[in-house]
Amino acid sequence: MSEEPRVAIVTGAARGIGAATARRLAADGMAVAVVDIEEAATKETVDAIAAAGGRALGVGADVSDRDQVEAAVARIAADLGAPTVLVNNAGVLRDNLLFKMTNADWDTVMGVHLRGAFLFSQAAQKHMVDRRWGRIVNLSSTSALGNRGQANYAAAKAGLQGFTKTLAIELGPFGVTVNAVAPGFIVTDMTAATAARMKVDFDDFQKHAAAEIPVRRPGRPEDVAHTISFLASEGAGFVSGQVIYVAGGPRD
Numbered sequence: 399m400s401e402e403p404r405v406a407i408v409t410g411a412a413r414g415i416g417a418a419t420a421r422r423l424a425a426d427g428m429a430v431a432v433v434d435i436e437e438a439a440t441k442e443t444v445d446a447i448a449a450a451g452g453r454a455l456g457v458g459a460d461v462s463d464r465d466q467v468e469a470a471v472a473r474i475a476a477d478l479g480a481p482t483v484l485v486n487n488a489g490v491l492r493d494n495l496l497f498k499m500t501n502a503d504w505d506t507v508m509g510v511h512l513r514g515a516f517l518f519s520q521a522a523q524k525h526m527v528d529r530r531w532g533r534i535v536n537l538s539s540t541s542a543l544g545n546r547g548q549a550n551y552a553a554a555k556a557g558l559q560g561f562t563k564t565l566a567i568e569l570g571p572f573g574v575t576v577n578a579v580a581p582g583f584i585v586t587d588m589t590a591a592t593a594a595r596m597k598v599d600f601d602d603f604q605k606h607a608a609a610e611i612p613v614r615r616p617g618r619p620e621d622v623a624h625t626i627s628f629l630a631s632e633g634a635g636f637v638s639g640q641v642i643y644v645a646g647g648p649r650d
C-alpha cells in the first residue's frame with residue numbers, strides 16, 4: 399500500500415451508479431473527486447462521503463469538453479493529489495428508433511460516453527504513467543450487445559469495450575489496468591426515465607425486468623460499485639482489458 403491515500407475520479411457521480419461508486423471508493427480509503435456537469439449537484443454525494451469520515455471534492459465539468467476536463471483534472475491533482483483511479487461513468491440516453499434518430503441524438507451520446515471517456519482518460523493517464531500505477535474503469539452496458547431504440551447508445555457502449563481493450567494494451571506496461579463493467583438493469587434515475595418515457599409504472603417495469611433476470615431481482619447501484627471497487631483495488635493488478643457483465647446472469 400502507498401502511504402498517501404489513492405485519489406480517484408468518478409464522473410457522473412452526483413447520483414445513481416456514479417454516486418454509489420464514489421461512496422464505495424471513499425469507504426475503501428480513497429480520496430474521491432465527485433465530478434458532474436454542475437458542481438452544485440455533487441453536494442449530496444460529497445456530503446455523504448464526508449459524513450462517513452471520507453474525503454471528497456465536488457467538481458463541475460462537462461466530460462465532453464476538453465478544456466473543462468483538463469481544468470478539472472488539474473484542480474483535482476492540486477487539491478486532492480495525483481489521480482490514479484478513474485471511473486468513466488457519466489452517461490446520457492437519447493433513445494429513438496433509427497428512422498427518427500437525429501444528429502443531436504447521435505452526437506450527444508457519442509460526446510458524453512465516448513469523447514468523455516477519451517478526454518478524462520487522456521488527462522488522467524499522465525498522473526498514472528508518472529507513478530507507474532493506475533486503474534481505469536469504463537461503464538459499458540448490456541446494450542452493447544444490441545437494444546431496440548438505442549443505436550446510438552449501443553454503439554457508444556460497444557465502442558467503450560474496444561476503447562478499454564486498447565488502453566489496456568497501451569497503458570499496461572506502465573502499471574495501469576483498464577477494464578469495463580457492463581451493467582444490466584440497474585434501478586436509477588436513468589431507468590426510471592426510460593419507464594416514464596414508455597409510460598410504464600417504474601415498479602411494474604422493475605418487476606418485468608426482474609422476471610427475465612436469472613437472480614430474479616433488478617440490479618442496484620451498489621452491485622456495480624462493488625465490482626468497480628474490486629477492479630480499482632491493489633490486488634486486481636493482473637486483471638486488464640476485461641469486460642465484466644454485472645447483470646444478474648450470463649451475457650455473451
Ligand SMILES: NC(=O)c1ccc[n+]([C@@H]2O[C@H](COP(=O)([O-])OP(=O)(O)OC[C@H]3O[C@@H](n4cnc5c(N)ncnc54)[C@H](O)[C@@H]3O)[C@@H](O)[C@H]2O)c1
Nearest residue numbers: 410412414415435460461487488489539581583584586588
Ligand atoms: N442504470 C442502468 O440500468 C445502466 C445500465 C448499464 C449501463 N449504465 C451506465 O452507467 C452509467 C451511470 O448510469 P446511471 O443509471 O447512474 O445514470 P444517471 O442518469 O442516474 O446518472 C448519470 C450522471 O451522469 C451525469 N452526466 C451526464 N452527462 C454529463 C456530462 N456531459 N458531464 C458530466 N456529467 C454528466 C448526470 O448529470 C448524472 O448525474 C452510465 O454510463 C450509464 O450509461 C446504466
